[in-house]
Amino acid sequence: MKKLIEKMSTALNVRMESYVPDSFIFAIILTLFVYIMGILIAGKGPFQMINFWYGGFWNFLTFSMQMLLILVTGFAIATTPVGERFLAFLGRIPKSSLSAVIFTTLVSGVLAYIHWGIGLIGSALLAREVARNSKKIDFKLMVAAVYVGWNIGSMGISGSEPLLVNTPGHFLEKQIGLIPMSQTVLSSMILLPHLLSLLVVLPIFWWMLHPEEKDLTPMDPKIRERFETESQLVKIAVPGSDKRTFADMLENTPLLNIALALMGFSYLIYWFANKGFDLNLNIFNFLMLILSIILHWTPKRFYTAFAEGVRVSWGIPLQFPFYAGIQGMMAGSGLVAIIAGWFIAISNPSTFHIFNYLSTAIVNFFIPSSGGIFIVQGPIMVKAGQALGVSNGAIVNAFMAGEVIGNIVQPFWAIPLLSIAGLKMKDIMGYCLLSFAILSIVYIVCFSLVRV
Secondary structure: OHHHHHHHHHHHHHHHHHHOOOHHHHHHHHHHHHHHHHHHOOOOOHHHHHHHHHHHHOOOHHHHHHHHHHHHHHHHHHOOHHHHHHHHHHHOOOOOHHHHHHHHHHHHHHHHHHOHHHHHHHHHHHHHHHHHOOOEOOHHHHHHHHHHHHHHHOOOOOOHHHHHHOOOOOOOHHHHOOOOHHHOOOOHHHHHHHHHHHHHHHHHHHHHHOOOHHHOOEOOHHHHHHHHHHHHHHOOOOOOHHHOOHHHHHHHOHHHHHHHHHHHHHHHHHHHHHHOOOOOHHHHHHHHHHHHHHHHOOHHHHHHHHHHHHHOOOHHHHHHHHHHHHHHHHHHHOHHHHHHHHHHHOOOOOOHHHHHHHHHHHHHHHOOOOOHHHHHHHHHHHHHHHHOOOOHHHHHHHHHHHHHHHHHHOOOOHHHHHHHHOOOHHHHHHHHHHHHHHHHHHHHHHHHHOOO
């Protein structure tokens, strides 16, 4: 049975490599598909759809810069002496390819539960280090496992919807009031499928998909060479004293880094003393930036690491505007309401959580923006759920799960991970499709048993 499933999954992933295009081509195809849907289904004019597209095109500029900084500063910290030693320690823990896949899944899930930004970058860098320490490893399966684990964990204490509905003054407060985290991410409705997936279902699933150790082949030498090269580029030798110019001294003195770090840490202390553990994207990026500055110790080493991080992050500024344009067309044309309405029409109190989950996963395929999809579709699902007598917490939970688990088959959030890993979405799509199917069953069954 295991051998059969292993062969089928490998064949599926290989087949996906032939049919799934680069993530940028994927974004273009989605753009054209939504454009045509808006004309044929929503009844909008061709130029109306273009207006909606451009109207949303730049809506992710701030978010794109935040994501770019998360990736680049994470890369910079990982290439510091302290970061390299810590990752090397973690990278030596797994003793086999299968244990590496399971280990990185759990770590990515735990990190993402604490903060999705930490999980996104930390788990990607860990996967690289595990691969560097392994003679033979199923690298594509491990990267897919990291992405799956991260998605599950991102329904954690930093999740967009749970934080939003627990914030006074949020846009749905008149309809649902404030929903404490005890009814969302800390409820049994979410914790049960979380723990079941990470501790039971996925380890068994990876074991069934993973080839026997004797059948493993060495990782692509080009990817391994790239990892080594990127690490070496940051290790800048300080010029000899007989060749030092004034500019060299400025580039290699730790005094400038120390001065910036003192300023930065002063503000961070002030922030957390007054705001508590409010780790929003801006303060998180600021913390990562200041840490990378002081841990690299000299300006030259820091900006060299930063430049290398930017080089592997090109997918973010290229692709995120196109997804913002897709969101503009989906929202402006009313396609979101139309798709949600299809599922609401066949729902009843017993099946609403299933169709809430499925409709959100489908819409999320076109609007993979954490929180952004809730602003567009959330009011529709809340109104329908309340009419059927479903609790507000259960509505938010099923919606959140559909969005997050749906991300597993969407390249948007995988772009930073794939950039660091040196892979493309087609390399992991087969495994992601299988994971999405298995986890959807787990979450839907658990939602049938427990609803807050």
